[in-house]
Amino acid sequence: MIPSGPIANGADIAGDHPCFGCPVRHRALCSALRHEELARFRRTGIGRRLAESDALCREGTPAAHVYTVKKGALRLSKLLRDGRRQVIGFAFPGDFVGVTMEGEHPFTIEATCDAEVCQFLRIRFVAFLADHPHLDRRLFGVAARDLAVAREQILVLGRKTAIERLATFLLDMTRHSTQIPGEPARAVLPMPRSDIADYLGVRNETISRELGVLKSKRLIRMIGTHKLAIIDRAAMERLAAGDDALTTWPDPYPCWPDPTRSPPASLQVVKADAAPEN
C-alpha cells in the first residue's frame, strides 16, 4: 500500500570488487543502493565465515555492526534468565539483520551451520543513511515485512498445536530452497532440531515425534536428517492453516469472513465537519 522506493538497476560490479560474485549482490539492502555511492558503500563491508554456533553478536551487547547473509543461515534468539531459549527467527541469504533503534542488540545472532555474512560498521551505515534519505522508505519496508512475519509467528506460537507449527515451518522452509517445477517441493533444514524446537516453542523430542507423524501419514518424506520432500502439499497447507482441527470451535469466535457481523451498526461519526468520503 505504501510504495517501496525504486529498485536499483545500476551497472554491475567489476571482477576485482569485493561484492563481485557475492550471491546476494542483487538482493538484501545492497540492491537498494545505486551507482557510485553503492559501490563505495558496499566496499566497506567485509566478509566473515562462520561455523555452527559462532556468534555475530549477543543479546544486550552494544550494537556495532549490521550484516547481510551471503550463505548458510543464522538464528536470532533471546534467553530468559534461567536459560530458556526462544529462537525469534532465522536469517537466510539476502536477509539483512542487526538494524536496531536501540544502542544494544535485542537478541543473539549465531550461525546454525557453516555460513558467510557481509559485515558493515554501524556508524558508517548510519552516516550513509543520513546522506541518502531515500533509503528510509526502504528501511521501513524491511521493518514492515519483518513485523508481519513476527506477528504471524505470534499466531503460530499462541494458537497452533505442535504438528500445525511444524507443518507451517516446513512449508516456510520450501521458500528457501530452489524448487523443480512439477516435482514435490523440497525443504532443506540447515539447523539442528533444537533450533527448530526453540523456534516453534516445543522440545526437540516433540519435533522428532511430529516429524514421525507427518512421515507415517505420508505428508512428507525425509531425505536424510536435513532435507525432505513435501508429498501432499495440499494436506500440509490445510494442517498448517488449522483447517483439520477435529473439534468444532465455540461460538464467540466466528470464522472469517462472517457476513453476520460485518457492518458494526454502532459505529458513529463524532465530528461530521470533515470530508464526507472519510
Add this chain to the structure above:
Amino acid sequence: MIPSGPIANGADIAGDHPCFGCPVRHRALCSALRHEELARFRRTGIGRRLAESDALCREGTPAAHVYTVKKGALRLSKLLRDGRRQVIGFAFPGDFVGVTMEGEHPFTIEATCDAEVCQFLRIRFVAFLADHPHLDRRLFGVAARDLAVAREQILVLGRKTAIERLATFLLDMTRHSTQIPGEPARAVLPMPRSDIADYLGVRNETISRELGVLKSKRLIRMIGTHKLAIIDRAAMERLAAGDDALTTWPDPYPCWPDPTRSPPASLQVVKADAAPEN
C-alpha cells in the same frame, strides 16, 4: 541507534480546530507533523466512537484507513480458519494503527471497551507521506518499536508459563495507567478476560486461576474485575523474567552474559582489503 526525526513543537491548535482537546495531539504520529501542514493534515481526520467489539476493520479486507487511538483500547487479532483467535496486541491512546505495506489488513481491529479513534483516509495519508519524506524516518521508528514488542511477545508465547505470561502482561499494563509515586503500581485492564487469554495464548479459565494464584501469594490485589494493584513488584518482575523457575536448566543454554563463550575463535575475516576497524 538510528536517530529519530525531530519532535514537532509547532504552535498549538485553536479552539475550533478538530484536534483541539484531543488527548493525544502531542503524541502519536500527530506529534511528528509540524506547523501549517500539520494542521491541514490533522483536520482531515474524523473522530469515531466505538463500543466493545465494534470493528474498525477486518483481517483480509482492503485497507482504506489508518487510525490514531484517542480513548479506550483496541485489540488487533488474527483468526485461524477453524476459529481459534490470537490477539496480536493492544493499542492504547497515542498509538497509531493500520499502516501496512500490503493492500489489505493483516488483522482485525476492534474495540475492547468504549473507545474513540481518529480516522484518516489512507490515500490521503500516503499522499501526505509523499510530500513529507522526512516522515519516513519517523515511520521506520514506529515499525521498529512495534517489531521489538512483537518479538518480545514471541519469547513470552514460546517459552513462558501461564503465570509468567500473566505477570509480564500485568506489569506491561501498569505503563498505561497513571501511577502515584510511592503508591503500589496500579494496572487497569480495559478488556474482557477472553482478550487477555487470547493475547497470552491460554484459555480464560487459566487467566482466572492464575490471577487467583497471584492474589493468594499476595503479589497483587484486585480492585474490581478490571483494576488491580501490584503489591510486590520485585517478585512480579522476577516471575515475569523467568527467574523463579523451580527447575535448574540443562547445560546447552548458558545464562547470559556468559564470558566462557564470548570470543568465537573461529570467526575469521575472509576478505582483508577493507578498512581495518571493521
Add this chain to the structure above:
DNA sequence: CGTACCATTGAACCGTTTCAACCGGGGTGG
C-alpha cells in the same frame, strides 16, 4: 429488580514435557 453475560471454581482429560534409554554416523586415536 431481574436478567444476561462475564468471571470464577471444580474435576476429568489430554497434549506436551520430562526423564531415560537407544540408535547411528562422523571423527579420533590406538
Add this chain to the structure above:
DNA sequence: CCACCCCGGTTGAAACGGTTCAATGGTACG
C-alpha cells in the same frame, strides 16, 4: 583400519500443566 566415543536424533513411559466441560458466582445494565 578398525574400535571406540561423542553427540545429535529418535523412541518409550510416566508426570504435569493447561484444557475442556460443567456448574456456580458476581456484576453491570436495562
